[in-house]
Amino acid sequence: MAAGVAALPSPASAANERIDVWLDAGFNGHRTIIMGNNPDLRRSGIDNAISSLRVHSGRWCLFDGYNYTKSFIDVVPGEQIADLTTRNGNDKISSIRLC
Ligand SMILES: [Ca+2]
Numbered sequence: 001m002a003a004g005v006a007a008l009p010s011p012a013s014a015a016n017e018r019i020d021v022w023l024d025a026g027f028n029g030h031r032t033i034i035m036g037n038n039p040d041l042r043r044s045g046i047d048n049a050i051s052s053l054r055v056h057s058g059r060w061c062l063f064d065g066y067n068y069t070k071s072f073i074d075v076v077p078g079e080q081i082a083d084l085t086t087r088n089g090n091d092k093i094s095s096i097r098l099c
Contacts (some may be wrong), residue, residue: 017058017098019075021050025083025090028052037097039067050093054080061099064092074099 017036023029023046032046041047053062055075064070073089075081084090 017060018056019053019058019060019096020056021046021053021093021096023049023051025051025085027054027080027082034096039095039097041094041096042066047094048091051084051090052080052082053084058098061097062089062093063095063097064089066094068095068097 019034020031021034022031029051030046032044034044038044041050050062053075055077057077059074059076061068061071062073062075064072072092073084073087081087081089084092
């Protein structure tokens, strides 16, 4: 490969941080990839519908209310939750942001 610049590991930046969410438990059903703050999941069609998630990078706060209100769950890089009922958060999340 010409003019190759090695892709060096870099500190996490907001632009690269990612959390995947699913509408069903066990990482099943429709998946949505979220890579930035989202104050209103109605826009993504997944309001009050997320049932499982996996954090690729970044520390995220998940809120029951829109615009980051009624915080109830935070998750860290590498964390995954197969069933949000275990965190009292099934079908409740309405906004997500890095925290
Ligand atoms: Ca909600």
